[in-house]
Amino acid sequence: MELLESISSVIWSNVFVYLCLGAGLYFSLRSRFVQLRQVPEMVRLMLKGERSPSGVSSFQALSISLAGRVGTGNIAGVATAIAFGGPGALFWMWVMAFLGASTSFVECTLGQIYKVRDPLTGEYRGGPAYYLSRAYRHTRAAPALKVYGMVFAIVTVIAMGTLLPGVQSNSMAVAMNNAWQIPTWAVGAGLIIVLAFIIIGGVKRIANFASVVVPFMAVLYIIAALVAVFVNADAIPGVISTIISSAFGADAAFGAIIGSAVLWGVKRGIYSNESGQGSGPHAAAAAEVSHPAKQGLVQSFAVYIDTLFVCSATGFLILSTGAYRVFEGESADGAVMADPGVLDAGVEVGPTYSQAAFDTVFTGAGASFIAISLLFFCLTTLIAYYYMAETNLRYVLGTAAKKAVAGTTLGGIATRVLQAAALAAAFIGCVSTAQEAWLAGDIGVGLMAWLNIVGILLLQGPAFKALRDYERQKKQGLDPLFDPVAVRIVGADLWETRDPDTGMERVSGAAAPK
Structure with a gap:
């Protein structure tokens, strides 16, 4: 444990x-705040339905991405940010979301x-590893x-195959044990059965499942949280x-932990909305679009859906009902700095x-x-984690994935090992402690984000060429x-084979159907 903490x-x-x-x-300054200027276009593109035999629609790709973003970070992650960074951590989550959108x-x-x-499989694949190796392959830096x-x-x-899954399953198991007293090992057994059925079906099954479940649950959760917040509307101005x-150290109770507010706001902001972590590009690459900037x-x-909507709903819910504690020293072992007395x-x-x-509003149902x-x-x-790991x-x-080994392909064997x-x-x-699970998850997220952010700072040029185009x-x-x-981007081989009239992939000499 001490090693993981270090x-x-x-x-x-x-x-x-x-x-x-x-x-x-x-990125916000260089793009002239694309995350503000293009919000109407974002919404329009989100609902557009281009797809092909190789790629999923923009909405399905968004759903895969949201499947990775909207998870325990939006519920348990917000709680830990407030507990160890104070209420001001929510503000820094918003800042991270706004800047992280670019x-x-x-x-x-x-x-x-x-x-x-x-x-x-013939399906589209992509992500940081792909653009890091292809963007400047014509230069000495290749x-x-x-x-x-x-x-x-x-x-x-x-990270995605072994470190991060435990955070999600742990929160789920803890919540189910608290609600229905189901043993955590039983939750784990049921989980792996359902999970195995879906991930073995490939990206199309993953996309179909996510496009139905994620929007429904996100909307339902936000509505329920807003109802609870509305019941406590008189507390909102104070919240x-x-x-x-407290975000800027001006609150008497939380002024001493302004550094913790920033740290936990950014940490849980990245964990939740995954901006810069390098996970989003994997889902984005799976989409069938006529221009890369569309999926960007x-x-x-x-990012907005995840943090400004879902995380904010959780944050206001917890703070308006007083169902929180704030600890000194970024640990539950530290002195309690604030406790409204609800927990x-x-x-x-x-x-x-x-x-x-939720129980303070919906008694017995929370x-x-x-x-x-x-x-x-x-x-x-x-x-979504499994998809990115695969x-x-x-x-x-x-190309070694096609190599035959013991009657099957090397890729097939490796895939089965990863699934296991x-x-x-x-x-x-499911059967670990929350502290162990979160420490492992933070290490996985941090390593990916370090590598990816440095990488995109080096390779940003093609993205802004695409935006201008x-x-x-x-x-x-x-x-x-x-x-x-035409825009002088080298290494985008797949795009060079597209139908010039539609921008879609060719199938048997014709443009792929929309």
């Missing part, structure tokens, strides 16, 4: 916090530009970037005042805060509602089509 503290240093905020601010645009547009076709991409891919397979004042804009809006003694930091908050919400949120997140496994194997590891990690998370064509009244040669 590793996590090194990764999540102040330098990393400033890197995340600084990168988001830089970071998400850059990384997800790059993911679309440099996507490839899976040699085993060998170093290829190694960098391989490092990211290996880290992501480990907003506390959030703002859609994925930017996903029972000994309540563990995490989903139980939200369960107690624990069950959060347990059901986490069941679906965490399940979809685990599915995508990077494909990258690591490369992901299922085992999900089960272990997209906005130029829109001004001309066109439905933008992407031609990488």
